[in-house]
Amino acid sequence: MVKLNIVGVGPGSADYVPPIVHRIVLGAHIVIGAQRSLDLFRGNVSGETHVLTAKNIDGLLSYAVESSKKGRSVVILSTGDPGFSGLLKSVLNTKLITSAEINVVPGVSAIQACAARLGLCWDEACLFTFHQGNVSDDRKIELLACLKAGRDVILFPDANFFLPKEIAAYLINSGFDQNMLVFICENLTLDNERIVKSSLKDVLTVDFNALCVMVIKAKREAV
Ligand SMILES: C[S@@+](CC[C@H](N)C(=O)[O-])C[C@H]1O[C@@H](n2cnc3c(N)ncnc32)[C@H](O)[C@@H]1O
Missing domain, CATH: 3.40.1010.10 (Tetrapyrrole methylase, N-terminal domain)
Structure with a gap:
């Protein structure tokens, strides 16, 4: 066959x-x-x-x-x-x-490339794709649950309905510390690759390239 x-x-x-x-x-x-x-x-x-x-x-x-x-x-x-x-x-x-x-x-996967760039072990991370409008209340609640359980999150944002800044706003409004450590990895493996280390509150005001992976570190760390 x-x-x-x-x-x-x-x-x-x-x-x-x-x-x-x-x-x-x-x-x-x-x-x-x-x-x-x-x-x-x-x-x-x-x-x-x-x-x-x-x-x-x-x-x-x-x-x-x-x-x-x-x-x-x-x-x-x-x-x-x-x-x-x-x-x-x-x-x-x-x-x-x-x-x-x-x-x-x-x-x-871009997930693997992202974890590799950050030197992040991802065997206990929660993975999400919100790509192409794959955004529901249940999935957002799963996102909260992962972070509350102390697990790092690696996710694909959605370019229209759940941008990194909207994800950050959702987490802050859900009670997470606005200083939580966040990474945005854009254009991975390409010439214009960019790794941004930030916090939930700083991501609130920034637009990123649609080709990006967002990492939210569950453990409290200073930025
Ligand atoms: C349709 S999904 C494809 C994902 C693909 N199957 C994978 O495993 O990487 C497209 C999303 O993956 C992420 N992505 C794909 N390539 C990327 C790259 N080079 N750098 C950053 N993010 C990327 C972006 O979030 C993009 O919106």
């Missing part, structure tokens, strides 16, 4: 694309991904390429599944890791394919 490949291409830099992904992409009939993912292989793709956008995602994912079921080798490029706020869920949500028919190749 030919499986549909969904591969992680890392958080941004071509240095984080593993050799196995290069092999799969170079041998594929069809390569689908966001422009910034396709750019990582510029000039090396011989199969047909399709730029994935918010507007064409449903049609292109259906095309990917159908083509793979017809025996064509298809690869979908997912930034970071496909299984964390990535394209694996979008493909499974089509209900056109099961996980048994998919070959997932893991990638370096």
Whole structure:
């Protein structure tokens, strides 16, 4: 059975694309991904390429599944890791394919790159993605519970509904110390990478790049 490949291409830099992904992409009939993912292989793709956008995602994912079921080798490029706020869920949500028919190749998530930059052990951290409006009261309450339990939080903000400054305001209004230590890691692995060390109160007034990971340290530390 030919499986549909969904591969992680890392958080941004071509240095984080593993050799196995290069092999799969170079041998594929069809390569689908966001422009910034396709750019990582510029000039090396011989199969047909399709730029994935918010507007064409449903049609292109259906095309990917159908083509793979017809025996064509298809690869979908997912930034970071496909299984964390990535394209694996979008493909499974089509209900056109099961996980048994998919070959997932893991990638370096922006979560991992962020933790590495900060020298942070993340095995006990709480991970959240609020990306693309994935913001509900229940998830916000889970966020509070993690911090109250003394666990660090690593999260993807949402660029429209839950920006870093809105997250900071929510935490302060929920009773957390406004001096809590916060890191914002922008454009990880890219030339314009920026790591900002701050506090809840200082984040309140700052706008960050949409490509960012926010870390909230549960333990009280001076900034
Ligand atoms: C659709 S999610 C994809 C996450 C991806 N699957 C992963 O594991 O990193 C996109 C969000 O991931 C975060 N992100 C992805 N790449 C990033 C980078 N290079 N630097 C900082 N944050 C990044 C941002 O919060 C962005 O809005």
